[in-house]
Amino acid sequence: MKKRVWIWMLNMAICLVAQAKELRVAGIFSNDMVLQRECSVPIWGKAQAGKEVVITTSWNDSCYKVSPSPDGNWKVNILTPKASAVAYEMRIVCGKEAIVLNNVLIGDVWLCSGQSNMSMPLKGYYCQPVCGSNEAILNSVGKQIRFINIAAKGAYKPQEDFRGEWKKASLQDTGDCSAVAWFFADFINKHVGIPIGIINASYGGSSVEAWMDAQACRQFKDIPVPGASDEPVPNEANTPTALFNAMIHPIVGYAIKGMLWYQGESNIFNVPRYAHSVASMVAQYRKRWNRGDFPFYYVQIAPYEYKCWNFFTPQWPEISAYQREAQRMCMKLIPHSAMAVLLDAGEEYVIHPSRKEEVGQRLGLLALSKIYGFKGFEAESPEYEKLEIEGNKAIVHFTKQYNGITSYGKPLELFEIAGDNKVFQKAEAYIDENNGTVVCTSKWVEKPVAVRYAFRNYVKGELFGTGGLPVSSFKTDNDSGRAYYISRKGSPKNDGSIRKPFAALDSVVLSKLNAGDTVYFMGGERFDTSLYIHSLRAGTRENPIVISSWGNAKATIASGNKTGLLVYDSEYIKIENLHFVGSGRKKGNTKEGVCLSNSRCMDVADVEIEGYQKSGLEIYCCSQVVAERVYAHDNGYAGIQVSGESGRKDAAYDVLISHCKAVNNPGDPTNMDNHSGNGIVVGRCKKVTIEYCVATNNGWDMPRIGNGPVGIWAFEADSILIQYCISYRNKTSKGGQDGGGYDFDGGVTNSTIQYCLSYENEGAGYSLFQYKGASLWYNNVVRYCISENDGNVSNGMGGIFVWNNSEDPEELKDCYIYNNTIYNERGGAMCFEKKSNNKNFFYYNNIFVGRDDLNKEAPVSGHFIGNNWFSLLSGTGFNMGGTLNFEQWAEATGQELWKGKIVGLNVKPIFKRPGKTVLTDPTLLHEYDAYCLAEDSPLRYKGLDLKKEFGIRMPDQNFNGCMPATYTMGACK
Numbered sequence: 001m002k003k004r005v006w007i008w009m010l011n012m013a014i015c016l017v018a019q020a021k022e023l024r025v026a027g028i029f030s031n032d033m034v035l036q037r038e039c040s041v042p043i044w045g046k047a048q049a050g051k052e053v054v055i056t057t058s059w060n061d062s063c064y065k066v067s068p069s070p071d072g073n074w075k076v077n078i079l080t081p082k083a084s085a086v087a088y089e090m091r092i093v094c095g096k097e098a099i100v101l102n103n104v105l106i107g108d109v110w111l112c113s114g115q116s117n118m119s120m121p122l123k124g125y126y127c128q129p130v131c132g133s134n135e136a137i138l139n140s141v142g143k144q145i146r147f148i149n150i151a152a153k154g155a156y157k158p159q160e161d162f163r164g165e166w167k168k169a170s171l172q173d174t175g176d177c178s179a180v181a182w183f184f185a186d187f188i189n190k191h192v193g194i195p196i197g198i199i200n201a202s203y204g205g206s207s208v209e210a211w212m213d214a215q216a217c218r219q220f221k222d223i224p225v226p227g228a229s230d231e232p233v234p235n236e237a238n239t240p241t242a243l244f245n246a247m248i249h250p251i252v253g254y255a256i257k258g259m260l261w262y263q264g265e266s267n268i269f270n271v272p273r274y275a276h277s278v279a280s281m282v283a284q285y286r287k288r289w290n291r292g293d294f295p296f297y298y299v300q301i302a303p304y305e306y307k308c309w310n311f312f313t314p315q316w317p318e319i320s321a322y323q324r325e326a327q328r329m330c331m332k333l334i335p336h337s338a339m340a341v342l343l344d345a346g347e348e349y350v351i352h353p354s355r356k357e358e359v360g361q362r363l364g365l366l367a368l369s370k371i372y373g374f375k376g377f378e379a380e381s382p383e384y385e386k387l388e389i390e391g392n393k394a395i396v397h398f399t400k401q402y403n404g405i406t407s408y409g410k411p412l413e414l415f416e417i418a419g420d421n422k423v424f425q426k427a428e429a430y431i432d433e434n435n436g437t438v439v440c441t442s443k444w445v446e447k448p449v450a451v452r453y454a455f456r457n458y459v460k461g462e463l464f465g466t467g468g469l470p471v472s473s474f475k476t477d478n479d480s481g482r483a484y485y486i487s488r489k490g491s492p493k494n495d496g497s498i499r500k501p502f503a504a505l506d507s508v509v510l511s512k513l514n515a516g517d518t519v520y521f522m523g524g525e526r527f528d529t530s531l532y533i534h535s536l537r538a539g540t541r542e543n544p545i546v547i548s549s550w551g552n553a554k555a556t557i558a559s560g561n562k563t564g565l566l567v568y569d570s571e572y573i574k575i576e577n578l579h580f581v582g583s584g585r586k587k588g589n590t591k592e593g594v595c596l597s598n599s600r601c602m603d604v605a606d607v608e609i610e611g612y613q614k615s616g617l618e619i620y621c622c623s624q625v626v627a628e629r630v631y632a633h634d635n636g637y638a639g640i641q642v643s644g645e646s647g648r649k650d651a652a653y654d655v656l657i658s659h660c661k662a663v664n665n666p667g668d669p670t671n672m673d674n675h676s677g678n679g680i681v682v683g684r685c686k687k688v689t690i691e692y693c694v695a696t697n698n699g700w701d702m703p704r705i706g707n708g709p710v711g712i713w714a715f716e717a718d719s720i721l722i723q724y725c726i727s728y729r730n731k732t733s734k735g736g737q738d739g740g741g742y743d744f745d746g747g748v749t750n751s752t753i754q755y756c757l758s759y760e761n762e763g764a765g766y767s768l769f770q771y772k773g774a775s776l777w778y779n780n781v782v783r784y785c786i787s788e789n790d791g792n793v794s795n796g797m798g799g800i801f802v803w804n805n806s807e808d809p810e811e812l813k814d815c816y817i818y819n820n821t822i823y824n825e826r827g828g829a830m831c832f833e834k835k836s837n838n839k840n841f842f843y844y845n846n847i848f849v850g851r852d853d854l855n856k857e858a859p860v861s862g863h864f865i866g867n868n869w870f871s872l873l874s875g876t877g878f879n880m881g882g883t884l885n886f887e888q889w890a891e892a893t894g895q896e897l898w899k900g901k902i903v904g905l906n907v908k909p910i911f912k913r914p915g916k917t918v919l920t921d922p923t924l925l926h927e928y929d930a931y932c933l934a935e936d937s938p939l940r941y942k943g944l945d946l947k948k949e950f951g952i953r954m955p956d957q958n959f960n961g962c963m964p965a966t967y968t969m970g971a972c973k
Contacts, residue, residue: 022048022072023097028251032166034105034146034197036255037083040927042962044075044253047094058089059106065935068094069965070945075973080255083107083194085144103168105144107195108188109256112181113211113248114263115237116204117299117359119152120352122182123175130179131354136186140174145185147177147198154203154210154236155246157228162250166197178202180262180299183360184367191364192372199254201247206237207266208277213244213288216280220273238266252288253962258295258371259285260363264327265301265351268319272542275329282334290926290961296337297366300327300472302353303346305458320457324473328383329542338366341381343454343461343470362469378402378467382436384474386483386518387451388497394427394448396438396476403466404436412438414454414462419445422477424452438463450477477516484509485550487522498550505531505547516543521578523551530562539572541601546574554579554608563591564609567599574603582611585636586669592618593635600624610634613668615641621651630660636668637676638709639698644684649718649747652685659692659922666701667709667733675738677702677709679730686718692922693725699739700731707771708732711761713743716775720744720751726922730761732793739763740801741790744782746774752781755959757925759786759917762793764801764831765822768841770812772805778814784959784971786821786931788917791831797856798831799824799848805835813839815862818946819958821931821970823849823914825872828856836861843867844950845943847909847970853879864895866944868905868969878906903944909970910937926961932972943969 025045035041047053047068055064059081066076083106090101112118116125122137124130148166167173174182178200185196203210209223217223217240225240233242259282267274282296306320324343331337340362345355369379385399394417398405415429417440427440440451452475454461461470483498490501492508502509504527505519513519515538521527531547539545549555556579557564564580567573575594582589593609593616596602602619605628609616616632619625619642632639639662644651657680667677679695682688695711702708711727714720722742732739740763742753747770758765765787770777787799799822804812815838822829829848834857841862848854852873859881869886871879878886886906890896896904913930933940945966946952958964959971 023053023092023094023099025092025099026250027162027164028148028199028254029101030148030165031101032103032146032168033101033148034107034109034166034195035080036109036257037080037106037194039080039255040077041080041255042075042077042253044073045092046072047074048072051095053092053094056091059084059086067940069941069967071966073965075962075965077973080106085195105146105195105197107144107197109197109199109254110181110184110258110260111199111201111256112178112260113201114261115202115206115266117265117352118178118180118262119200119202119204120179120356121176122179125352128350128352129354130356132357133175133179136182136357137171137174140169141171143169143186143189144195145169145182145189145198146195147181147200149176150199150201150247150251152203153246154233154239154242156226156231156233156242158245158249160250162246179356180359180363181260183357184260184363187361187364188367188372191368191374199251199256201251203237203243203247205266206243206263208263208274208281209240210236210238210243211248212241212277212281213284214241216284217241219280220277222273248285255291256289256294258297258367261296261298262359264323268306268323271319271322271326274323274326275333278330279333282337288957290957292923292926293336295367295371296334297340297363298327298330298337299340299359299363300324300342302342303456303458303460304351305348318455318457321455321473325475328472328474338370338380339472340366341470341472343459343472346458348458378465378469381469382465382471384453384472384476387476388483389448390497392441392446392448394440394451396440396451398436398471401436401465404433405431405438405471406464406466407431407462408464410462412462414459415440416452416455417442417445417448418450418477419447420449422450427451449482450475452476482514483518483520484512485520485522486527488525488527504529510536513545514538515540515545518546518548520548520550521555521557523549523555524553526556526558528558528560530559531557531565533565533567533570533573535568536570536573541572544572544574544601544603546576547578549577556581561588561590563595564593564612566595566597567602568597570599572601573599574605575607576603576605577607579608580610582613584611585613585634585666589613590670593632594618595620596622596625598622603628605629607631612636613670615639616662616665617641618643619652619655621645623652623654625655627657628659631663632661633663633665635665637671638678638681639663639665639695640680641678642682642685642688646684648684649686649716653687655682655685655688657688657690657693661693662695663697665698667699667703669703672704675702675707675709678713679711679727681710681713682717682720683715684717688714688717689721691721691724694920694922695725695727696729696920698730700733702733702736705733705735706737708736708738708763710738710743710763710767711741713745713767714748714751715745716747717751718749720748722753723755724922724925726757726920726925728757728759728761728920730763732762737763738767739793740767741765741787743767743769744777744780745769746771746777748777748780750779752783753785754781754783754955755925756785757917757919757928758790759788761790763791764797765790765799767801767803768812768815770804770806774806774811776810777812780815782815782817782820783955784819786959786971788823788915789826790824791828792826798828800829801831801833802836802838802841802861803833804837807835807837809837809839812837815841816844816952817842818844818846818952819964819968819971820846821972822846823911823931825851825915827851829854830860831856832858832860834858838862842950844946845969847939849909853881855880860895864904865898866903867896868907868909868939870906870908877908898944898949905939905942907938909939910934925959929960929972931970932960933970939969941965941967943967
């Protein structure tokens with residue numbers, strides 16, 4: 001009997017232990033953690049499927065409930081208060097299990113990453129000290145700084161979790177915190193007075209490629225991406241994706257304020273690609289975190305005598321200086337970034353300099369100035385801006401000067417000057433205190449063309465801002481080249497210097513341009529001219545030719561009835577910071593604003609274009625073009641247009657349109673044969689990405705009745721990606737068609753619309769069209785998108801509209817529409833034109849909500865499986881062409897059936913705030929939660945497992961940037 005009791009008790013104990021393991025929280029959450037203040041913070045973990053997880057927070061006594069997905073994953077967002085050093089509690093309960101996280105602080109959290117100089121602990125490495133470590137450790141007790149060290153390891157595939165715990169500042173633990181991170185946190189805590197959390201994910205000797213995810217690596221042909229496996233990684237620190245997979249992926253989403261980065265020594269072997277690699281890494285991190293362009297502050301590597309490493313790069317003996325130069329370029333490539341310079345803090349034969357407090361404090365100065373609102377001090381190192389040549393003098397200009405530059409009374413010994421032969425001679429250099437420049441001459445150089453400063457492996461910087469921050473080493477001959485200036489007060493007889501500017505950008509000036517040169521139009525001036533650049537190929541990828549404005553204001557190119565700028569048969573040119581104005585689409589102008597034609601490797605950034613009858617920006621038969629922050633408004637045919645030769649999809653390719661606005665482009669008054677008034681339209685092209693863009697109030701003055709404009713759309717195009725965009729309140733002519741949000745029109749193939757928002761457009765939110773005579777339309781996807789109150793004026797009345805004018809289903813086929821949310825309290829959720837024959841159109845896990853009849857025009861066609869339908873006004877909650885019973889409709893049509901059962905639903909979804917959208921900033925889409933399912937929604941985790949059932953490869957995020965749960969319905973978390 002005793003033996004039976006003992007066996008019974010043992011079995012119960014085993015069961016209890018097993019149950020205790022059901023509820024888990026991700027390893028990044030533990031006692032003593034810091035949560036990001038005043039935001040929506042995701043918390044995630046595992047629990048038994050079918051049981052509710054309840055999270056309560058002591059700071060506001062709020063209760064959050066979430067049901068785990070069938071595979072046990074759960075995730076919920078909680079709201080945090082203002083920063084507080086009060087020790088709070090978070091309780092997570094599932095059934096009889098509970099996890100209590102104590103001593104939780106609310107403040108700012110910083111992700112710190114890189115290689116050994118970031119991982120170097122406050123106590124130092126063995127026989128390698130950190131200056132001031134004893135004092136810092138002794139003074140750390142009781143400070144509101146917490147840190148967690150992510151275990152240094154790599155993996156061939158993304159890991160879901162890790163083991164770790166947050167540490168408080170104490171004599172026992174502080175010495176294990178990253179020294180750079182600690183001094184940064186201490187500096188911010190001292191001046192801002194809020195708790196600071198440090199997530200240290202760093203690995204000694206690591207290359208940037210190891211920290212990049214697979215998508216970032218694939219942007220470079222010379223970075224091999226290893227296949228996913230559970231095998232150990234033999235060279236973790238230098239295997240592409242390995243450290244991202246094991247150390248970053250498990251914490252993606254943990255709410256952070258920003259990121260600190262100290263790395264670069266291990267990438268001296270591939271300096272030319274380094275800046276672009278870091279920029280790609282940061283872009284992917286920001287995309288994965290989905291919290292906008294969070295601050296990225298990084299450390300320039302300190303001078304060190306790398307002579308013993310020179311066998312890696314024999315063509316560049318001064319490899320440290322070249323790497324520092326590459327790091328300077330990062331600031332130009334990465335928005336909201338800044339660099340801490342250490343030119344005065346290196347050690348000749350020690351690669352881990354001991355002065356880590358200065359590193360942390362210089363990063364802290366950047367943060368105080370840029371995000372915490374502190375002013376009145378020097379926060380950044382003065383930075384080389386441009387080189388001006390006057391006779392035998394080379395005049396070096398610097399930007400970011402707070403109160404000038406200084407050498408503290410010492411002579412300048414580290415400047416060198418070169419002529420056309422590029423042989424550098426020691427310069428006689430001095431500071432011109434009248435304008436904060438450095439003037440360089442040499443008796444050996446009569447006509448200087450280039451200057452470099454401190455361009456050695458090991459050096460002690462001698463030039464500073466007056467606040468004590470050192471100027472970075474630099475070289476001008478492969479960076480910014482020469483600067484030429486254009487002014488209305490100039491003359492063609494001048495030399496193009498700032499004191500003697502040219503009068504125009506004519507063929508004479510263009511013939512002078514070399515790689516890295518910049519042409520500045522005087523900011524604030526109006527130039528009544530039209531610009532034409534033909535066959536200009538002097539630029540390179542690293543050193544393009546730049547056409548820009550000088551000063552704080554944009555120069556205006558007023559071209560009247562002509563094109564503002566035409567660039568033809570050219571390469572490696574960047575057009576930035578200019579304002580192009582035509583005479584008006586109805587006032588005589590008949591041209592484009594900025595036209596790039598038959599060119600490659602072009603950038604257009606921070607440009608405003610208005611008053612042109614055709615397109616504001618036209619990209620024609622071009623490749624490798626980036627258009628960023630273009631504001632195209634009050635033009636005729638379109639705000640932005642990409643196009644190529646008729647009958648081809650590859651004449652225009654590899655184009656990125658990012659963070660652009662197409663606003664109030666009403667229509668082309670002379671175009672009586674076709675649509676006009678588009679926001680962004682791309683056609684006869686391939687591999688075009690449109691992201692973080694806005695299109696609104698376009699198309700209202702199209703001068704015809706017939707096929708009309710759309711906010712953002714494509715036709716006769718391949719591999720188009722439209723994502724993170726907002727298209728709203730676009731229009732068409734009175735009696736005209738279209739006027740919708742997005743459209744994949746005739747001949748589109750292999751393309752995707754995802755993570756987009758459409759609302760209150762006169763036409764449909766998302767149109768899937770094939771017109772007669774177009775090439776085949778196939779293999780397209782619309783997923784994780786939202787439509788609100790679209791399609792109530794033109795004939796496309798619905799959130800999704802399908803039309804096939806060819807009437808041949810083989811011409812409109814193979815489309816996957818899944819996990820979208822369609823809400824229309826003014827009309828139908830769907831619209832199928834009478835001519836809408838299609839083949840292999842599949843609709844999965846969508847939420848369709850309409851006013852009354854859920855579908856307009858013809859009966860639905862395609863395959864609907866696992867969707868939810870709800871009619872707001874129907875007494876039954878369902879109306880499909882007069883059929884008011886969902887089950888009857890499903891049985892009669894064969895829709896919403898899978899494996900002989902009805903898998904579709906007909907329930908009220910219960911969104912948080914439907915029908916009230918006012919969002920206009922695409923960078924905030926991740927915070928848009930109007931169509932998140934409420935805690936009591938009957939649709940939570942009611943979707944189908946699309947990968948298991950249909951083999952669909954799911955994306956790594958939903959509309960809100962969270963990892964989508966397996967059984968999610970609709971677009972949002």
